[in-house]
Amino acid sequence: xxxxxxxxxxxxxxxxxxxxxxxxxxxxxxxxxxxxxxxxxxxxxxxxxxxxxxxxxxxxxxxxxxxxxxxxxxxxxxxxxxxxxxxxxxxxxxxxxxxxxxxxxxxxxxxxxxxxxxxxxxxxxxxxxxxxxxxxxxxxxxxxxxxxxxxxxxxxxxxxxxxxxxxxxxxxxxxxxxxxxxxxxxxxxxxxxxxxxxxxxxxxxxxxxxxxxxxxxxxxxxxxxxxxxxxxxxxxxxxxxxxxxxxxxxxxxxxxxxxxxxxxxxxxxxxxxxxxxxxxxxxxxxxxxxxxxxxxxxxxxxxxxxxxxxxxxxx
Numbered sequence: 001x002x003x004x005x006x007x008x009x010x011x012x013x014x015x016x017x018x019x020x021x022x023x024x025x026x027x028x029x030x031x032x033x034x035x036x037x038x039x040x041x042x043x044x045x046x047x048x049x050x051x052x053x054x055x056x057x058x059x060x061x062x063x064x065x066x067x068x069x070x071x072x073x074x075x076x077x078x079x080x081x082x083x084x085x086x087x088x089x090x091x092x093x094x095x096x097x098x099x100x101x102x103x104x105x106x107x108x109x110x111x112x113x114x115x116x117x118x119x120x121x122x123x124x125x126x127x128x129x130x131x132x133x134x135x136x137x138x139x140x141x142x143x144x145x146x147x148x149x150x151x152x153x154x155x156x157x158x159x160x161x162x163x164x165x166x167x168x169x170x171x172x173x174x175x176x177x178x179x180x181x182x183x184x185x186x187x188x189x190x191x192x193x194x195x196x197x198x199x200x201x202x203x204x205x206x207x208x209x210x211x212x213x214x215x216x217x218x219x220x221x222x223x224x225x226x227x228x229x230x231x232x233x234x235x236x237x238x239x240x241x242x243x244x245x246x247x248x249x250x251x252x253x254x255x256x257x258x259x260x261x262x263x264x265x266x267x268x269x270x271x272x273x274x275x276x277x278x279x280x281x282x283x284x285x286x287x288x289x290x291x292x293x294x295x296x297x298x299x300x301x302x303x304x305x306x307x308x309x310x311x312x313x314x315x
Contacts, residue, residue: 017263017280025277032281036228041285044225045293051217052079052297055119058210061203062115063107070105073308077301078104084298087256087291094120104309126215127248134245137238138272219244225286231278232269239272247286256294261287 021029056075063070078100082093098112201207222244226232235243246268251257257264262283269279 017266021277028275028277029281032229032231032278033285036281036285038228040224040228041289044221044228044286045289047217047221047224048290049293049297051214051221052076052083054210054214054217055079058207058214059115059119061201061207061210062118063112064203065201066107066111066115068105068107068111070101070107074101074104074305077305077308080294080297080301081305083256083294084302087258087294090256100305104305122211126211127245127252130215130219130241130248131245134238134242138242218248222247222286225289226282228285229278229282231274232282235269235272235274239269243268247283256291257287 053072053076056072056079059075059079060070060072078097081100082097084093085096086093094113094116097116098107098109101107101112102109219241223237223240226235226240243265246264247257247261250260250264262280265283265286266276266279269282270276
């Protein structure tokens with residue numbers, strides 16, 4: 001279900017968008033692809049890869065308190081393999097990263113996986129911060145759009161539903177004795193330990209700085225890709241941030257954004273006056289370029305890991 005539902009959603013959205021296009025719109029979309037400035041796309045991909053390198057370096061800051069000093073190359077290849085795995089099986093990359101580190105750096109799986117959980121907490125915090133910034137910058141436009149498209153009573157029902165869920169989930173965690181709840185408690189304990197491991201880190205300032213650089217590179221990569229099309233190159237930074245946030249959520253919660261990323265880009269950019277065909281084309285250009293680089297570096301890493309880590313190379 002974790003694989004088939006996101007994959008099915010992606011396929012449906014691809015079909016839905018393109019079957020709704022007129023022949024003229026299809027020709028416009030093709031023209032956006034042919035006229036795009038792929039130099040900006042290449043720079044965008046390079047910035048994304050640079051963020052992965054910094055992420056690999058930051059990982060050592062989390063491993064050092066546990067008594068491990070791993071090679072930057074192995075960290076980077078483990079991350080590359082993780083991104084590759086996530087394309088096909090969502091969230092499997094976290095497990096594969098820990099396995100690679102266990103096999104080639106002798107970091108026990110549980111400890112390596114614990115640092116990855118901590119890292120994901122930090123990523124979630126930064127994503128939420130960007131979300132809040134985006135909502136503040138573009139609040140008027142988004143508020144007006146929501147009021148026009150969604151009835152007021154539906155918003156009240158949504159808020160009530162969120163409130164009920166916010167009450168029921170903590171009550172379930174506290175009082176339920178089911179196996180599912182025990183697993184949920186273990187997960188929450190793991191998150192808590194992950195948060196405290198970050199707070200007790202010796203080099204917290206460096207960790208925060210590198211985290212900020214990573215997410216700044218993500219945003220800069222996205223903003224650079226926007227320059228590849230004349231229609232998207234003129235959007236203000238506030239619109240760019242909110243589009244970046246929407247795209248980040250689709251990548252995080254689906255099969256790396258297959259089908260959903262272009263649809264999300266078209267949807268959010270349309271709100272800010274960008275024609276749907278340009279939004280779809282931009283979404284596919286960004287998604288294909290990044291996924292291609294992930295597949296390339298992931299496969300190279302799978303091949304090079306056993307070669308780089310031959311016994312003669314590890315001594």
